[in-house]
Amino acid sequence: MKNNDVPSTATLPEAGPPTTREHFAQWRQAQDIRQRTRLGGFFYLVAWCLCWGFASRPGMHWAAGLMVTALFALLLLLRLLHRLPRQADVDVLRRWALVHWNLLLATALSWGLASSWVLATPDFGNARLVAVVSTVAFATAMVFTFAMNRPLALLGVAFLSLPGIAALAWHDAQALPVVLTLVGHLAFLVLALRRGHAEYHAHTAMAFELLDQRERFRALSRTDGLTQLGNRLHFNQVLPEMAHQAQRSGQPLSLAMFDIDWFKRINDTHGHAAGDACLIAFSGWLRTAFAGPGDVLVRLGGEEFGVLMPGTTAAEAWQRAEAFRHQVSLTPVAWRDRHIAVTTSGGVGTYGVAIDGEPEHLVQRVDRALYTAKARGRNQVTQALGDALPPQSDLPFWAS
Ligand SMILES: Nc1nc2c(ncn2[C@@H]2O[C@H](COP(=O)(O)OP(=O)(O)OP(=O)(O)O)[C@@H](O)[C@H]2O)c(=O)[nH]1
Numbered sequence: 001m002k003n004n005d006v007p008s009t010a011t012l013p014e015a016g017p018p019t020t021r022e023h024f025a026q027w028r029q030a031q032d033i034r035q036r037t038r039l040g041g042f043f044y045l046v047a048w049c050l051c052w053g054f055a056s057r058p059g060m061h062w063a064a065g066l067m068v069t070a071l072f073a074l075l076l077l078l079r080l081l082h083r084l085p086r087q088a089d090v091d092v093l094r095r096w097a098l099v100h101w102n103l104l105l106a107t108a109l110s111w112g113l114a115s116s117w118v119l120a121t122p123d124f125g126n127a128r129l130v131a132v133v134s135t136v137a138f139a140t141a142m143v144f145t146f147a148m149n150r151p152l153a154l155l156g157v158a159f160l161s162l163p164g165i166a167a168l169a170w171h172d173a174q175a176l177p178v179v180l181t182l183v184g185h186l187a188f189l190v191l192a193l194r195r196g197h198a199e200y201h202a203h204t205a206m207a208f209e210l211l212d213q214r215e216r217f218r219a220l221s222r223t224d225g226l227t228q229l230g231n232r233l234h235f236n237q238v239l240p241e242m243a244h245q246a247q248r249s250g251q252p253l254s255l256a257m258f259d260i261d262w263f264k265r266i267n268d269t270h271g272h273a274a275g276d277a278c279l280i281a282f283s284g285w286l287r288t289a290f291a292g293p294g295d296v297l298v299r300l301g302g303e304e305f306g307v308l309m310p311g312t313t314a315a316e317a318w319q320r321a322e323a324f325r326h327q328v329s330l331t332p333v334a335w336r337d338r339h340i341a342v343t344t345s346g347g348v349g350t351y352g353v354a355i356d357g358e359p360e361h362l363v364q365r366v367d368r369a370l371y372t373a374k375a376r377g378r379n380q381v382t383q384a385l386g387d388a389l390p391p392q393s394d395l396p397f398w399a400s
Pocket residue numbers: 226259260261262263264265267271272273274275276279301302303374378
């Protein structure tokens with residue numbers, strides 16, 4: 001971002017949600033998957049332990065049972081350990097989601113195979129009911145929790161349900177009503193997934209619209225409509241941040257304030273539209289003259305402008321302001337068939353914790369310097385009291 005523009009929708013704070021539609025959708029999906037996957041792994045482990053523990057002859061299958069327990073414990077651990085990357089771009093998020101989906105599908109397939117073993121093995125006795133009920137619960141949860149990715153959720157449901165249904169149909173002729181009920185439930189889940197998927201993405205799109213509009217309004221509320229520079233609200237927000245940053249980094253932070261001289265006279269002589277043209281031209285000159293990295297330009301109100309220059313010493317700031325003033329005095333504003341001569345007065349100051357304390361004090365010092373420049377006859381730049389004056393050798397030739 002160029003700092004002389006107010007923050008756009010593409011420049012949210014680091015911790016905020018992404019600001020492009022695709023990035024936001026991917027970010028939100030990853031967040032939802034991460035949040036919704038937390039408890040899932042526990043349920044599979046618990047359901048398996050119930051099946052195994054309530055088998056009528058559990059001792060017969062201790063080795064296999066233990067291995068399945070270890071498998072679900074491992075999958076649970078992997079799901080918990082697979083954390084979301086911070087500040088990730090779209091591709092990183094997409095890859096993360098894919099890896100996590102693989103863990104979810106591996107868990108679903110493991111459950112499908114384990115439950116089919118339970119259902120096909122008479123030793124498990126009443127635990128077979130636990131397996132059927134758990135399968136129904138897991139498949140339903142898969143549809144309602146992970147509807148964001150329809151094909152993968154469908155695959156998960158198939159992994160969870162089909163092995164058990166096949167085992168029941170194959171090994172137990174009396175289970176036909178149960179099999180039919182499970183197939184009916186499966187059909188309901190497919191339909192529910194279709195609707196849930198559409199609703200999930202509609203909701204995400206709406207959330208993005210709201211966020212985007214909020215950012216647009218925020219940027220608009222901080223932009224001056226005539227010059228498209230930041231406005232005073234923007235200035236009031238960035239000044240303390242930049243002062244704090246300067247304090248932390250030990251780098252200087254300078255402020256220049258400019259006021260167009262005899263602006264009322266320009267309005268009265270050439271009309272309000274000509275005055276507006278001067279303000280627009282003036283802001284364009286500011287953009288050209290103060291295009292340093294991190295420079296922040298604002299229209300403080302009326303015909304008054306401010307420039308925050310991070311990493312700029314008092315002497316450098318004064319030189320830049322003085323060079324700008326000189327350039328303005330040489331460049332008339334072309335408006336219709338006229339050339340309107342414009343001059344500006346300026347005040348310059350550098351933030352110092354010892355002198356200023358609060359950044360607002362720097363504004364007062366620079367404002368006073370600006371009024372001194374006006375009082376001394378205009379078309380000049382004055383250094384704020386408390387700042388070190390630039391050595392004479394550093395002054396440009398026209399100012400010495
Ligand atoms: N065209 C135009 N005029 C504006 C705008 N905002 C403020 N003004 C005018 O700017 C003028 C400012 O006049 P003053 O505050 O008296 O200052 P000045 O005439 O520049 O005199 P000094 O600052 O003392 O040199 C007023 O006439 C305002 O109406 C604007 O957006 N467009």
